[in-house]
Amino acid sequence: MFLSERSCILVGVSRPRQFDPSEVVDRSMREFWAKGYRDTSVGDLVVATGVRPGSLYGAFDGGKRQIFVEALKLYSALIVPQKLGALERPGASLAEVRAYFDGLISDLMSPEGRVGCLMVNTTVELAAEDSEIANLTRGHMARLERNAERALRTAAERGEIPVGIDPAAKATQLMATGMGLMVVGKTNPGREVLETIVDAAFADLG
Amino acid sequence: MFLSERSCILVGVSRPRQFDPSEVVDRSMREFWAKGYRDTSVGDLVVATGVRPGSLYGAFDGGKRQIFVEALKLYSALIVPQKLGALERPGASLAEVRAYFDGLISDLMSPEGRVGCLMVNTTVELAAEDSEIANLTRGHMARLERNAERALRTAAERGEIPVGIDPAAKATQLMATGMGLMVVGKTNPGREVLETIVDAAFADLG
C-alpha cells in the first residue's frame, strides 16, 4: 500500500516520518472529490496536507496518480459505507434501499453535496483511459448492485415487493438510477426533480 | 457567435480568413468530446484543426473556453439531433423513445462510443464551477425530457401505454436513466447490463 508501512514497522533505525500517510490520503481524497483528478495539482495537495512535495513523493511511489488511487480506496472504505448505511447490513430490505436514495437526494440538495460522488466523477473523467481506475469504479458499481439485490431478495422473502420483480435486474436499474441521480444533481436541480426520479424507480416496488 | 462572421460578411476589404471557423469548432468538439475540456490543450486543437494559435485567438474571442462553448452548441445542433432521431419529430411516440435508448446502447457498445455524451461528460467535469456551461447542459437535459414527455403523451393518446403513467414524471425518469446509462457505459459493461437498465425503465410502459 504505502511505501511507508514497511519501513516504519520493520526498520526502526532512522528518522521517523513526521506525518500520517493515511491522513494525507484522507485530505487528498477530499481535494480530489471536490475538484477532480486533473484539476487538483500536487501543489493543491501540498497545501491541503501540509506535506512538502519531497515527502509526498517519498511516501507515495507513483506520485499524484498513486495518491489518487489510494484516495479512491479510502473513499470506498470510509465514505461509501457511510452513504450505504444500513443497506450494507445483512438484514437490509426495501426500506434500507429507499433510505439510501433519500440520503443521496439530501446530500445533493446541500451546496457541499453538489460535488457528487467521487466514484461517478472519476468514472466520467478517467474510466475510458485508465483501466486500473476503471476497475475500481466498476467495483463500486458492483457493490451498490450487490447490496441492492440482496436487500430486494430479503424484501421479496418478506412479501414487501411484488412477486414479479427480478431482484438482480431491479438492482441493476437502481444502481444506474443512482449514477443518473449524481449527474442530474450536478446541475443544481430542484429537490422535486430528484424525488421524481427516485419515486419512478421505486414505483413498481410499492 | 464567431468574431469572424461580422468581419467576413460586412467588411470586404482585407485578407480573407483562410480557414472555416465552423470547421474549427467541429474538429474541436470532437477533441473535447474524446478527452474532456481540461485534458484538451490549445496545442491539441492546433493539431486537430491545422490552425495556429494566433489565428485561433483571432477568430475566437475568449480563447479555449469560448471554443468549448461553441463546441457545446454545435454538439446540440449537430450530434444531439442525430441521436434523438425521430424522437424529435412531432409524431414520435413510444417506439421512438425506445429507439433512442436502443441507439444509446449501440453507441456505447462500440469502442469509439465509449467517449459517451459530451453533455454528460461536461456536466460532471464543469457544471459545478461554471454556471454558463451548466446552463447549456441543463438545457440539454430539459430537451431530452421535453421530447420524451411529448412522445409519452402521444403514446397515451394512442393507448400504447397504461393510463396510470404520468408522462412528465416518466420523462424525467427516462432522462435520468439516460444519464446513468452514459456513466455505466464508461466502465465497458456487457450489452446485457445496459439492456437490463433500459428494459427495467420501460417495464411499466409495456
Add this chain to the structure above:
DNA sequence: AAAGTTCTTGAGCAACCATTCAAGTAAAGG
C-alpha cells in the same frame, strides 16, 4: 558521543499550459 539511516526542506528541474505579439502576407479599393 559517533555513525548510520531515513526524513524534511526548499530550491529548482524540464515540460507544458493558455495566451500574446511583432513581423510577414494576401486580398480589395483607389
Add this chain to the structure above:
DNA sequence: CCTTTACTTGAATGGTTGCTCAAGAACTTT
C-alpha cells in the same frame, strides 16, 4: 501600382505542471 486592412506565422510570454535532488535534520544503534 500603392495603400489599407485583416489574417497568418512563428517565436516567445509568464505561469503552472508533476516531479527531483542536494543539503540539513532527527532518530536509533553502536
